[in-house]
Amino acid sequence: IHAMKVKVLSRNPDDYVRETKLDIQRVPRNYDPSLHPFEVPREYTRALNATKLERVFAKPFLASLDGHRDGVNCMAKHPKSLSTMLSGSCDGEVLKVWNLTKRECVRTLQAHEGFVRGMVVRFCGTSFFTVGDDKTIKQWKMETPSYGEEEEPLNTILGKSVFTSIDHHQKEGVFVTCGQQVDIWDEQRSSPIRSFSWGVDSFSCVRFNPVETELLASCASDRSIVLYDMREATPLKKVIMNMRSNTLCWNPMEAYNFTCSNEDYNLYTYDMRYLDKPFTVHMDHVSAVLDVDYSPTGKEFVSASFDKTIRIFPKDSGHSREVYHTKRMQHVISIKWSSDNKYILSASDEMNIRLWKANAAEKLGLLAPREKAAVNYSQKLKEKFQHHPQIRRISRHRHLPKSIYGQSKELRVMKEARRRKERNVRKHSKPGSMPVVTEKEKHVVTVVN
């Protein structure tokens, strides 16, 4: 007998049956565009709402770590532990090790007499170095000494002059200090293995390149930034700018880029191969910029200023994307971006260390997958409609204290006036006699070989 073949519509139950009753119902969807009209207005509304909510939820300030009895002068990140952070204060007597998750000080020690000028944790995280106004370099154990044991440095090097900054090599037992000259030290020796000086008598900051680990850069008091190679006998090059740079920071993802914080309220990002002009000038601060630190992703950096604010800049943008301030925060001296890219730590004059979120509206902690998807979607929407006036307006709005607002307004007026004057002068002078100088070129005096 012939078996008849009957074709029936059959569906895979996996497509419509949920696995557990806790799952959401599977809803078959029809993506026919005619069934879902007005996609642009609907998405626009969603974007607008997302933007508004972002502003409402933007609460970046997390905690204040207090305990220092003088202004906090420097901080150091721990390379292996996210929760550990070190800070040194201006009275020098106190150096504190903090546990960030508990938000408490776990160890206090007397490091130097006078300021603690700089400190750095060794790449392995087992010990750290400090330099102070008492002309010494001290190496300390990271572990807290056991009960009854005295708080003593592992090693003390007495220098000839005051050291102002210290940095450690990324992989080897070599560190660098600066003061009257830039010295490179071997951990095993008590005298520097190499010293660089190039007609400058004081340096304020020296930093190892985290990528090309043999390279160094320093800020000098003669308004210059000097580059070095540890393997060479001489410095490489220096660029002299209009005003002094306070600190600099290398981009951890781009070997040849660094950003320096300048006294003229700006930050400059340089490509070390082309020093004749910075490739970005970052403006917005209204007072001298004191410190800068890159995010570990190398996409952004944060700057601390004398104007009592912290600003976050995208690395290739001329203006900040975020400004943080609180009523009680005074001049911010030191700043660090945590190595998980989530937090920012600022140390300021009024003895406090503050913990901020790097993304003001970000929800902390673990996110459920659906939550994550929603965040991504709203982020994408905000990005898509960022040019629409309402959304732009809302997303860019930031509150500023009156003084800073006034100052920035004043600066804007001044800048405009200067520009207008220049334009007028150019208009009334012989064509070609007043060349147009770009903003980038304006701030560099010369490059010295």
Add this chain to the structure above:
Amino acid sequence: MDDEDDEELQRALADDIISASEDEGGSDDERKHCKLLEAISSLGGKKRKKLTERSEASIQVSEFTVNAEGEGDKIHLSDLIGTLDKTPSALIKTKKQLKNLQHNQSTLETPLTRKETEKIQREVAFEKTSKEVSRWQSVVLQNQKAEQLVFPLNQEPSGPKRIEQVVAGWKAQTPLEQEIFSLLRMNKQPLHDPVLTPTEEASLRAMSLEEAKIRRAELQKTRVLQSYYEAKAKRGKRIKSKKYHRIQKKVMRKEYLKQFDEMVKTDPAAALEELKKMELSRMKERMSLKHQNSGKWAKSKAIMAKYDDGARKAMQKQLEVNKDLTQKLVIPADEDEEDEEESAETLPDFVNDVEPILDQVNPWMRGKLSTEPMMEESNRLHPPVWPREVGKPGEGRDDQEEDEEQMEETEEESLLRGFEERRKLRQTEDVKVAPMTMEENDGKVIDIVCHNVASGLCRLAGPGLGQGESPALLEEGLVRVRTLEDVELLSQDISASDTALLTTRDLGTEETDTQSATQQADKKRKKMIDPNEVLTKEAKVIEMPLAPTAVEDVEDKEEQRVIIKEAFAGDDVISDFLKDKRKQEEAGRPKVIDLTLPGWGEWGGLGLQPSRSKRKRFRVKVAPPPPRQDQKLPNIIIAEKRDSSIAAHQVCQLPFPFENPIQFERTIRSPVGRTWNTQNTVQKITAPKVVTQLGAIIEPIAREDLIKDIRQAVTGPSINLESDQGPQKKRRSQQKKKLELLMV
């Protein structure tokens, strides 16, 4: 002069004294005396020879006190070769050389100063380091362009680690363990890396990923072809038409002959072999009684043959076969029906394709890979690459055969060509769609005002002023935003300012005279987005459905249209629209303003009209406005007044990275949400650019990355496997994939 001399003397004396005091052994009086004499004599004469000598070896030698004997004199070359007296032959030679040297006047250059040497050193060092640093350029660029970066960059794969990684230096100790390991070793099983055996590793090394991919593709293709041929052979077998089979056989024979001829030329040995085979088959045929009309079937046929013409024919045919086979000829013939069937199974054959009418609607039900509705169109346009159906009643036999030949020659190429053509067609289709939809639009009645509202959010009105200076990212103010109400206020703020701006702009335009107004309108038109263009663009986004479904659709639509027509028989939409348009035009036309005041200069009151002359005098005519944009578009109304409520939400400047409004509009128009896209698409579109892991320390980029990158560049770029994982994950999964590919 005298002073100098005195000094000289004193110094000489002092020297003497010192040397005298230092002389410990018996002092050489004579020599001292001689020196003194010399010193005195030198005072008088012009020729002064300063001759001091060093008598003591000391560490610190001042360059002022050390003097060579006869320092003042010029050293002659002859002095230098004074000792060479004894060998005259060499002497002459060296003398010559020295003479040459003497003629040579150039001296060595003085060494550079320290400053200059350092500068040079610095320059060299800088060159070197900058070159070194520049190696990172490609990595940096790559990271900048990356769709997504997952930090930390070089992550260890999460999940359970292998025991060998966890317990380093672990050794087999118990006899059982040792036995197991010896077994593993003997069988070349991996000990430390359980994923790959040595043979697998070797195979990995032997074949790169690309090769593996290519090979897999080839295999897939052959498999597809094979199954395809099989299916066709089956179909062919089922065909009952004798004519068809006859033709088929003939073709086969021809083909075979051709092949044989070729074989004779290229490979005589194989041809001989083939000949032998044929001979053998002939012998077999002669021995057997097959085709002799002696079988059961033949006998039954023989009975029928008297009455049935078909049976007779069949018998004749069999005999013919026998004749064919037993003929002693070089010409090879098919052996029997079974063979024929076999060959039919292995040979591709498009001729057999019987296309039921139903299949034309559903492309998926067809056996042929390359037949799609598009093809029919292309066939109409171009001569067909291969014939669809053979054995049509009207066609000649020769033609068919030719066609078949052609087909068999290019079976594979034609398959490929089919794919290619389809691709091309699809491309042309896309281009064609636009004008078509345009026509459609013309046919329909579209109110552009409505469109403006819908697509208003992506409209650009003003000129592209945004290209200038980059504006600040933040708008800093004194207002704190704490709640949603505050946010609302913010947005109201801007809308208010925007409308104010608009109204002033409107006023301005009203005041200007007609000429400038028309000019402005022209300008505006240039900068405004052309409604036609917008419509076409929108139409372009929608992909044309496949033709067969479209056919259905059209029918459906027809039906629907009829239904709608019946339902709305009374409504005349078109005339309503035209009326509406006329009304709008009317409203836009400037009205004559009558400024006559009744009662001025004459009697006024109920029933009294102002005089005509007066009315004429005070009537003000306003200059006509620029022509309407929709003047020449009969089916469209363009509202020329900007809607302020929408304008507040519109982008008025072209944002920076975009070069023209069309680009920008396109980005805005494509939705990203789940309402419009499938899950996977949404995930892909909304993937964040930077992904960081909670609580993971992100280390600076390491040199190893650079080395890896360079190595990759040398070996060639890696193929993007279709997955939505991050780049790092890809790298990890590559090896596994490679293996999988090999195993296929």
